[in-house]
Amino acid sequence: MNDLQPLIHALAERLPALASDGETLFAYVxxxxxxxxxxxxxxxxxLGHIHQRRLxxxxxxxxxxxxxxxxxxxxALDTLAPRIERLxxxxxxxxxxxxxxLDASPRTAHSGQLxxxxxxxxxxxxxxxxxxxxxxxxxxLSGPQGFGLASSLGHALSxxxxxxxLDASxxxxxxxxxxxxxxxxxxxxxxxxxALAQARERLALLGGEPYAPAPGRYRAYLAPEAxxxxxxxxxxxxxxxxxxESGNSPLDRLFRGTAGFAPNVRLRxxxxxxxAPPFGAAGHAxxxxxxxxxxxxxxxxxxxxxxxxxxxxxxxxxxxxxxALTLDGGDLAEADALAALGTGLxxxxxxxxxxxxxxxxxxxxMTRYDCFWVEDGRIRAPLAPMRIDASLxxxxxxxxxxxxxxxxxxxxxxxxxxxxxxxxxxxxxLCAALxxxx
Amino acid sequence: xxxxxxxxxxxxxxxxxxxxxxxxxxxxWRILVEQTDTLGCLVRRGVLQPPERxxxxxxxxxxxxxxxxxxxxxxxxxxxxxxxxVERARRMAAVLPARRLGAGLPADATDPVPAFVEPWADHxxxxxxxxxxxxxxxxxxxxxxxxxxxxxxxxxxxxxxxxLLDQSGREQRQIWRxxxxxxxxxxxxxxxxxxxxxxxxxxxxxxxxxxxxLDFTRERAAAxxxxxxxxxxxxxxxxxxxxLILLPEQMTLQIHESIGHPLELDRILxxxxxxxxxxxxxxxxxGTLQYGSxxxxxxxxxxxxxxxxSYACDDEGLPARRTHLIRGGLLERPLGGARSAxxxxxxxxxxxxxxxxxxPPIDRMANLNIAPGEQSLGELIGGVEHGVLLGQNRSWSIDxxxxxxxxxxxxxxxxxxxxxxGLVRNPNYRGRTLPFWHSxxxxxxxxxxxxxxxxNCGKGEPNQSIGVGHASPACRFRGIEVFGGAA
Numbered sequence: 001m002n003d004l005q006p007l008i009h010a011l012a013e014r015l016p017a018l019a020s021d022g023e024t025l026f027a028y029v030x031x032x033x034x035x036x037x038x039x040x041x042x043x044x045x046x047l048g049h050i051h052q053r054r055l056x057x058x059x060x061x062x063x064x065x066x067x068x069x070x071x072x073x074x075x076a077l078d079t080l081a082p083r084i085e086r087l088x089x090x091x092x093x094x095x096x097x098x099x100x101x102l103d104a105s106p107r108t109a110h111s112g113q114l115x116x117x118x119x120x121x122x123x124x125x126x127x128x129x130x131x132x133x134x135x136x137x138x139x140x141l142s143g144p145q146g147f148g149l150a151s152s153l154g155h156a157l158s159x160x161x162x163x164x165x166l167d168a169s170x171x172x173x174x175x176x177x178x179x180x181x182x183x184x185x186x187x188x189x190x191x192x193x194x195a196l197a198q199a200r201e202r203l204a205l206l207g208g209e210p211y212a213p214a215p216g217r218y219r220a221y222l223a224p225e226a227x228x229x230x231x232x233x234x235x236x237x238x239x240x241x242x243x244x245e246s247g248n249s250p251l252d253r254l255f256r257g258t259a260g261f262a263p264n265v266r267l268r269x270x271x272x273x274x275x276a277p278p279f280g281a282a283g284h285a286x287x288x289x290x291x292x293x294x295x296x297x298x299x300x301x302x303x304x305x306x307x308x309x310x311x312x313x314x315x316x317x318x319x320x321x322x323x324a325l326t327l328d329g330g331d332l333a334e335a336d337a338l339a340a341l342g343t344g345l346x347x348x349x350x351x352x353x354x355x356x357x358x359x360x361x362x363x364x365x366m367t368r369y370d371c372f373w374v375e376d377g378r379i380r381a382p383l384a385p386m387r388i389d390a391s392l393x394x395x396x397x398x399x400x401x402x403x404x405x406x407x408x409x410x411x412x413x414x415x416x417x418x419x420x421x422x423x424x425x426x427x428x429x430l431c432a433a434l435x436x437x438x
Numbered sequence: 439x440x441x442x443x444x445x446x447x448x449x450x451x452x453x454x455x456x457x458x459x460x461x462x463x464x465x466x467w468r469i470l471v472e473q474t475d476t477l478g479c480l481v482r483r484g485v486l487q488p489p490e491r492x493x494x495x496x497x498x499x500x501x502x503x504x505x506x507x508x509x510x511x512x513x514x515x516x517x518x519x520x521x522x523x524v525e526r527a528r529r530m531a532a533v534l535p536a537r538r539l540g541a542g543l544p545a546d547a548t549d550p551v552p553a554f555v556e557p558w559a560d561h562x563x564x565x566x567x568x569x570x571x572x573x574x575x576x577x578x579x580x581x582x583x584x585x586x587x588x589x590x591x592x593x594x595x596x597x598x599x600x601x602l603l604d605q606s607g608r609e610q611r612q613i614w615r616x617x618x619x620x621x622x623x624x625x626x627x628x629x630x631x632x633x634x635x636x637x638x639x640x641x642x643x644x645x646x647x648x649x650x651x652l653d654f655t656r657e658r659a660a661a662x663x664x665x666x667x668x669x670x671x672x673x674x675x676x677x678x679x680x681x682l683i684l685l686p687e688q689m690t691l692q693i694h695e696s697i698g699h700p701l702e703l704d705r706i707l708x709x710x711x712x713x714x715x716x717x718x719x720x721x722x723x724x725g726t727l728q729y730g731s732x733x734x735x736x737x738x739x740x741x742x743x744x745x746x747x748s749y750a751c752d753d754e755g756l757p758a759r760r761t762h763l764i765r766g767g768l769l770e771r772p773l774g775g776a777r778s779a780x781x782x783x784x785x786x787x788x789x790x791x792x793x794x795x796x797x798p799p800i801d802r803m804a805n806l807n808i809a810p811g812e813q814s815l816g817e818l819i820g821g822v823e824h825g826v827l828l829g830q831n832r833s834w835s836i837d838x839x840x841x842x843x844x845x846x847x848x849x850x851x852x853x854x855x856x857x858x859x860g861l862v863r864n865p866n867y868r869g870r871t872l873p874f875w876h877s878x879x880x881x882x883x884x885x886x887x888x889x890x891x892x893x894n895c896g897k898g899e900p901n902q903s904i905g906v907g908h909a910s911p912a913c914r915f916r917g918i919e920v921f922g923g924a925a
Contacts, residue, residue: 035530040709040711041708043538043539043540044534045709046798047531048508048509048510048526049523049527049530050900051511051513051523051526052511052512052513052796053514058488064488065488069492069493070492071493071494071495073513073515073519074514074516074518090566093570094566097488100488128537137708137709139713168712169712171708175716179712245587246587247588247626247630247631248631248633252630253630351838352836352837354833354835356833356844357866358631359864360923365835366836368837385837385842389844415901416896419900437844438868438870
């Protein structure tokens with residue numbers, strides 16, 4: 001399972017014979033074997049194993065394409081012919097597609113790595129033994145992931161990733177919490193005791209009566225983990241060429257040139273640093289780096305294969321959404337963040353961000369985890385849950401005082417349908433005025 | 439030649455029986471086998487994207503050993519694959535039994551086990567060719583002006599079958615026909631863009647007649663574009679405290695976020711605190727907390743035919759029954775399945791569901807409906823001096839304990855002195871859950887009632903996205919904070 005290479009090579013051998021004259025076949029395969037431990041109140045709530053292997057077959061006759069995705073097992077090659085036959089029927093009913101784009105540069109490559117094998121069970125035992133007196137809740141995942149692509153043209157690409165990760169929270173009895181995120185191989189050897197000890201130190205800061213500032217505008221420091229929540233909802237469609245051209249991008253004004261960020265804002269998509277495969281679902285090679293915002297002004301958009309044909313440009317993305325967004329750091333040492341903040345809000349993490357005014361890239365979100373009221377550079381009280389509602393053009397524009405020198409790598413820990421790939425690499429941001437609304 | 443068509447019925451039951459045989463010697467177990475077949479089509483700016491079929495075929499084995507549960511999920515349904523899934527479930531059940539949260543599999547079934555066999559078995563969905571023609575027809579109807587930069591028409595149908603077996607001899611088979619359809623027109627002007635959309639998630643056949651009855655018509659498609667263009671020139675929604683009338687298309691979101699999620703018992707117990715969040719509701723609030731005004735009546739209604747999350751039994755085999763969660767504004771019961779309810783010492787409802795056989799079931803809200811009242815829409819509007827009428831959700835955000843929310847809509851219309859006035863753009867409103875529901879003072883009559891749904895409610899770790907149904911009349915709320923756009 002952790003190596004799809006044999007299957008990919010078998011598919012690459014089989015597909016040419018299954019394609020009729022003028023037809024092209026692409027097969028994209030995803031597989032994972034995942035042990036999961038769902039924790040609640042420092043106990044195991046749900047514990048299990050997921051094995052899945054899934055194949056997406058694309059059939060094209062050069063003028064249009066149709067797709068079929070299904071779960072496969074060891075007999076996968078035997079399921080191809082009847083699926084292709086049904087797809088031929090679908091293709092006959094499908095009109096010409098002027099934006100059809102399948103890569104025509106066959107190649108063979110293998111990439112990625114799996115972290116050193118780790119067994120979830122002993123690690124989990126150590127974690128729970130150390131957390132017996134804590135209120136720990138969250139999810140631990142462990143296991144390999146594989147991606148692969150083969151085509152009747154000769155593509156044979158495979159990529160491995162996966163490892164052990166923990167995404168958990170430690171709570172106080174008064175609903176305050178700190179987050180523990182740990183991912184191998186990015187963060188090195190796992191030490192549950194050390195991770196918990198560090199979290200308890202942070203949790204101790206959250207004792208005491210929460211402070212609820214009145215609605216208004218406050219000086220604020222947004223940790224990288226808070227900034228990622230605001231950027232995440234913005235970049236989902238923000239840099240997509242298709243979204244920009246069709247009025248669906250909240251960064252419309254950036255690309256029109258009527259709005260921008262501060263000159264020290266430089267955003268890039270650095271796929272080369274991610275654990276995602278370097279090829280798209282249609283076989284295209286994807287660049288390691290794309291400049292999205294340079295000196296606060298619009299750079300490139302992210303151009304999917306279809307968008308390249310519809311709107312022009314060079315393919316540099318699979319979907320138009322960044323999977324390795326990187327914001328350059330600044331001059332502010334993290335250790336000096338509280339002193340530089342002075343009096344205001346220290347926001348460790350936000351949650352449930354959504355666009356409240358897409359035209360002006362205005363985003364609302366709630367505080368969650370590690371949020372404090374700070375006076376004269378010292379933490380005075382945890383914050384009561386507060387709502388913010390602010391334009392990113394302001395926060396990262398005229399209101400941006402400084403970006404932190406240190407940056408945090410924030411892995412995408414989501415697992416809808418499959419364990420996600422990708423990350424963001426972000427600094428913290430010190431802002432002059434953050435609107436608090438509720 | 440083998441056919442790719444799904445072999446339904448006996449095939450899934452045969453897989454379940456093979457898994458059952460592998461579980462010989464295990465005292466308590468459950469098997470969930472699933473086959474889901476989906477066909478999705480989307481037309482955008484006059485071009486059909488590659489049509490996509492997909493099939494999920496998987497099994498979830500649950501084993502209980504000394505009160506501890508272990509799950510083994512797999513897409514490998516070969517003899518070896520099933521054996522490995524059973525072995526992994528057993529191995530997981532044996533891990534750290536002293537560190538379990540408690541509550542194993544539900545008690546053995548004593549009630550008769552109902553079946554949920556699709557009521558629409560005689561209705562045939564549109565063929566692929568018919569879908570393409572239908573989508574193009576609606577999509578082109580939106581092309582009324584060069585400022586409409588994006589036009590989308592989509593249709594996705596799903597046939598899902600699940601078979602559930604357990605050690606008590608319970609054998610449950612359910613079949614669903616799910617349909618999701620949507621239209622969206624995006625207008626771009628000198629000052630930005632505005633969009634209007636129309637969407638439905640329901641159970642039933644994908645036929646032109648069924649969809650036309652849900653207002654998927656050329657006229658509605660063209661009206662969406664006209665409305666989006668009108669929003670470009672509309673004034674911003676004013677800022678201030680106003681009365682609010684929410685149409686069912688926005689009530690869906692309001693119910694979902696500020697009633698459904700806070701009442702999920704696994705949240706109340708704290709299981710979702712790391713991801714989807716907690717709840718302000720406490721176990722002792724049931725039977726005592728006045729959640730809203732006396733006009734608020736909320737029903738858990740898994741039996742509402744055609745609603746998106748109707749079923750006969752949940753994924754643990756508990757028979758589904760209609761029941762009040764809130765009656766006359768008083769909170770009566772949570773959305774807690776058998777396992778959560780046992781932990782909390784409360785009575786369960788049949789709401790434990792898994793998004794697929796690759797995930798363990800958890801508490802989900804299913805169909806959650808507000809009962810209609812007595813007032814017509816005209817009477818609701820007539821009772822407002824300064825207000826806003828809002829439709830179709832665009833933005834949603836709420837804190838992790840489900841108290842402080844802020845929602846935005848695609849469009850609004852001002853109400854002055856009991857009369858509807860002009861369109862406003864970027865309308866948003868915010869408030870706190872309990873005061874908001876206490877401000878409910880007008881519930882629309884049955885002719886304002888609509889059955890709607892959402893296809894992508896996210897929750898759980900590992901993550902699970904699932905469909906839910908919500909039905910509601912138009913509702914009026916007093917003294918709500920509203921505001922518009924601009925930085």
